[in-house]
Amino acid sequence: MARMYHSGKFDCIVVGAGHAGCEAALASARMGANTLILSINLDSIAMMPCNPSIGGTGKGHLVREIDALGGEMGLNIDKSLVQSKMLNRSKGPAVHSLRAQADKNKYHVEMKKVLENTDNLKVRQAEVVDIDVKDGQVKGVLTSTGAYFEAETVVLATGTYLGSKIFIGDAILNSGPNGLAGSYDLVTQLKTLNIDLRRFKTGTPARVDSRTLNYDKMEVQWGDTDYEPFSFMNDTIEFKELPCWLSYTNPTTHDIIIQNMDKSGLYTGTIEGTGPRYCPSIETKIERFQDKNRHQLFIEPEGYDTNEMYVQGMSTSMAEDVQINFMRTIPGMESCEIMRPAYAIEYDCINPLHLKLSLEFQDIEGLFSAGQFNGSSGYEEAAAQGLIAGINAVLKIRNKPPFILDRSEAYIGVLIDDLVTKGTNEPYRMMTSRAEYRLLLRQDNADLRLTQKGYEIGLVTEVRYQKMLTKMKLIDAEMDRVTTTNLFLDALNPILDQCGTPRVNQSTKISEILKRSEVSYEAIQSIDLTRPDNLPRDVMKQVEVMIKYEGYIKKQLQQVEKYKSLESKKLPDSIDYSQIESLRIEARQKLNEIRPESIGQASRISGVSPADVSVLLVYLEHYRRRATK
Numbered sequence: 359m360a361r362m363y364h365s366g367k368f369d370c371i372v373v374g375a376g377h378a379g380c381e382a383a384l385a386s387a388r389m390g391a392n393t394l395i396l397s398i399n400l401d402s403i404a405m406m407p408c409n410p411s412i413g414g415t416g417k418g419h420l421v422r423e424i425d426a427l428g429g430e431m432g433l434n435i436d437k438s439l440v441q442s443k444m445l446n447r448s449k450g451p452a453v454h455s456l457r458a459q460a461d462k463n464k465y466h467v468e469m470k471k472v473l474e475n476t477d478n479l480k481v482r483q484a485e486v487v488d489i490d491v492k493d494g495q496v497k498g499v500l501t502s503t504g505a506y507f508e509a510e511t512v513v514l515a516t517g518t519y520l521g522s523k524i525f526i527g528d529a530i531l532n533s534g535p536n537g538l539a540g541s542y543d544l545v546t547q548l549k550t551l552n553i554d555l556r557r558f559k560t561g562t563p564a565r566v567d568s569r570t571l572n573y574d575k576m577e578v579q580w581g582d583t584d585y586e587p588f589s590f591m592n593d594t595i596e597f598k599e600l601p602c603w604l605s606y607t608n609p610t611t612h613d614i615i616i617q618n619m620d621k622s623g624l625y626t627g628t629i630e631g632t633g634p635r636y637c638p639s640i641e642t643k644i645e646r647f648q649d650k651n652r653h654q655l656f657i658e659p660e661g662y663d664t665n666e667m668y669v670q671g672m673s674t675s676m677a678e679d680v681q682i683n684f685m686r687t688i689p690g691m692e693s694c695e696i697m698r699p700a701y702a703i704e705y706d707c708i709n710p711l712h713l714k715l716s717l718e719f720q721d722i723e724g725l726f727s728a729g730q731f732n733g734s735s736g737y738e739e740a741a742a743q744g745l746i747a748g749i750n751a752v753l754k755i756r757n758k759p760p761f762i763l764d765r766s767e768a769y770i771g772v773l774i775d776d777l778v779t780k781g782t783n784e785p786y787r788m789m790t791s792r793a794e795y796r797l798l799l800r801q802d803n804a805d806l807r808l809t810q811k812g813y814e815i816g817l818v819t820e821v822r823y824q825k826m827l828t829k830m831k832l833i834d835a836e837m838d839r840v841t842t843t844n845l846f847l848d849a850l851n852p853i854l855d856q857c858g859t860p861r862v863n864q865s866t867k868i869s870e871i872l873k874r875s876e877v878s879y880e881a882i883q884s885i886d887l888t889r890p891d892n893l894p895r896d897v898m899k900q901v902e903v904m905i906k907y908e909g910y911i912k913k914q915l916q917q918v919e920k921y922k923s924l925e926s927k928k929l930p931d932s933i934d935y936s937q938i939e940s941l942r943i944e945a946r947q948k949l950n951e952i953r954p955e956s957i958g959q960a961s962r963i964s965g966v967s968p969a970d971v972s973v974l975l976v977y978l979e980h981y982r983r984r985a986t987k
């Protein structure tokens with residue numbers, strides 16, 4: 359044990375500089391709190407240990423929301439992308455999701471630069487080995503080199519490093535991701551604080567040398583040409599696009615994998631942790647989908663300055679020689695050389711049921727947590743929680759109410775409510791299907807939904823806020839124009855013919871015409887003579903969606919009203935549910951464990967029935983009457 363020395367006092371200390379830690383520390387420092395971020399290795403700040411990409415289905419929504427609230431992920435990927443694509447364009451606007459391929463190293467370098475140049479933020483390399491808690495209140499952290507830092511609040515964001523073990527066939531290594539040091543001493547200390555830890559696992563594919571691939575045998579995949587930036591602050595972005603490549607596994611690949619199942623950590627029972635259902639390893643895919651004779655693989659560049667290529671879809675914990683053998687059965691990869699082998703990683707994380715919606719621990723005041731440590735999976739999920747934990751750590755110090763987004767306001771709200779209310783038995787991944795009000799929570803309107811809120815808590819800059827207000831004004835003016843302006847019959851009908859939609863027999867409002875699914879804003883441009891010059895693309899997009907989906911949007915807004923009425927019925931923290939005898943025993947136990955903050959949250963707990971909710975409503979009414987007497 360190193361000799362301890364006192365090394366300063368901070369309002370907020372963030373442990374870990376992954377995607378969660380970076381957002382937490384930036385939010386805290388930008389809100390004016392004296393902040394310290396500690397990480398085992400500063401060369402791995404905002405490292406992407408798996409996919410070289412940000413966004414994707416559901417995840418793109420999170421990035422846009424983080425950006426709208428004044429977070430960094432969107433700005434950072436806009437500085438470091440090599441390709442961009444809006445996924446699901448052929449489907450409705452609720453599920454359009456932006457996804458960008460990243461230059462991994464640039465992403466890390468740019469984020470490190472931002473951290474180093476943020477006022478009120480100190481960046482320091484250190485492994486935290488203990489969290490000092492006295493009388494249920496966090497007091498500080500201790501590092502392996504003996505530095506003791508006093509703190510008002512601490513955010514834990516240790517990702518996949520805590521108690522981490524790596525599996526490559528029968529090779530089992532005590533290591534963090536990517537050959538980096540793991541964090542082991544902290545596990546023991548967290549257990550002494552009665553923090554409920556569990557084992558989860560995830561995996562990553564091999565990286566292969568681009569010079570050893572034959573791209574003539576693969577399909578090239580380019581991104582969008584009319585790409586959209588992730589950040590609402592950027593109207594355009596410049597970058598040199600790099601291609602991705604598509605290839606497929608085949609029956610020979612599958613045979614090799616099946617013959618060597620006994621050399622996969624996953625199937626030999628050496629891996630105990632639970633893996634992410636929605637990102638299965640190749641051996642799991644082959645076992646689970648036996649009727650499929652091929653699986654798609656995207657070969658993606660890891661950046662401009664490297665030959666490393668990421669083989670998306672090939673995550674595995676098979677032995678290294680087996681990995682080489684089955685990869686060489688893939689068209690275009692016959693001579694491939696591995697630069698980094700695939701591996702599975704097992705790590706400790708918490709049961710998020712013991713957190714409040716603010717991401718503060720229920721039983722330890724001032725201790726917050728975010729990211730993979732909370733049982734989620736994914737860079738974007740981590741960043742979203744980091745942002746909220748950082749904000750709430752500062753609000754806590756200032757004795758202000760926590761910043762909580764509900765399920766009708768943001769995917770971030772859905773993510774945190776799911777983790778904290780329902781818990782998770784596997785690494786949790788965001789998907790659009792998890793959001794009830796997804797037509798309202800689109801990735802394109804995240805700024806309109808959230809920037810005002812970010813401004814009110816002091817995170818959004820004046821420039822960002824004014825940009826959003828200008829956009830809002832333009833949208834209002836354009837809505838006004840299209841609902842009051844006619845398109846003339848003679849000019850209109852030829853356009854309707856071209857769009858393959860029935861003619862009209864009188865001049866018709868622009869909004870009426872835009873309601874038709876076949877007609878786009880672009881299609882009527884030549885006859886829309888009062889359209890303002892240089893009307894921004896995102897303004898047209900908002901107006902078009904609001905008009906085309908007006909009926910559905912109205913319906914979802916009505917559902918939200920109902921939802922909000924249950925959310926607004928707050929449950930006092932002091933209730934001892936074990937004393938409410940009309941609740942079923944399971945409900946009493948669950949309510950005491952999760953301590954929901956509203957009737958709405960209580961109703962989403964598994965094991966709390968509609969009858970239990972009625973009991974709670976009656977109880978709440980009595981409680982209120984007693985309190986007002």
Ligand SMILES: Cc1cc2nc3c(=O)[nH]c(=O)nc-3n(C[C@H](O)[C@H](O)[C@H](O)COP(=O)(O)OP(=O)(O)OC[C@H]3O[C@@H](n4cnc5c(N)ncnc54)[C@H](O)[C@@H]3O)c2cc1C
Pocket residue numbers: 373374375376377378379396397398399402403404405406407408409484485486487515516517518519520535540541544560561562637701702703728729730731734735736737738740741
């Ligand atoms: C092999 C692998 C495959 C994955 N696959 C994917 C994928 O395909 N796509 C995806 O989106 N996600 C994937 N993930 C998960 C993804 O990496 C995480 O979800 C994301 O990085 C989590 O961010 P985080 O900030 O919570 O933690 P991390 O990015 O893991 O960062 C944790 C930080 O905490 C620091 N730290 C840990 N312990 C201590 C300590 N005691 N003291 C000081 N600092 C400490 C570390 O140094 C690090 O900076 C994968 C992860 C791994 C390792």
Ligand SMILES: NC(=O)c1ccc[n+]([C@@H]2O[C@H](COP(=O)([O-])OP(=O)(O)OC[C@H]3O[C@@H](n4cnc5c(N)ncnc54)[C@H](O)[C@@H]3O)[C@@H](O)[C@H]2O)c1
Pocket residue numbers: 408409411413414415417443445457560561562563579602603634636637656657658670671673735736737785787
């Ligand atoms: N590997 C793991 O163990 C692990 C662990 C944690 C999280 N994850 C998650 O898994 C996700 C990866 O899952 P995914 O397979 O759905 O991929 P994705 O989210 O990166 O991509 C989604 C879809 O985009 C398309 N796509 C992917 N790459 C493309 C490319 N280069 N060009 C064109 N289209 C492309 C594909 O249709 C793909 O299914 C990550 O976003 C991550 O959050 C994986």
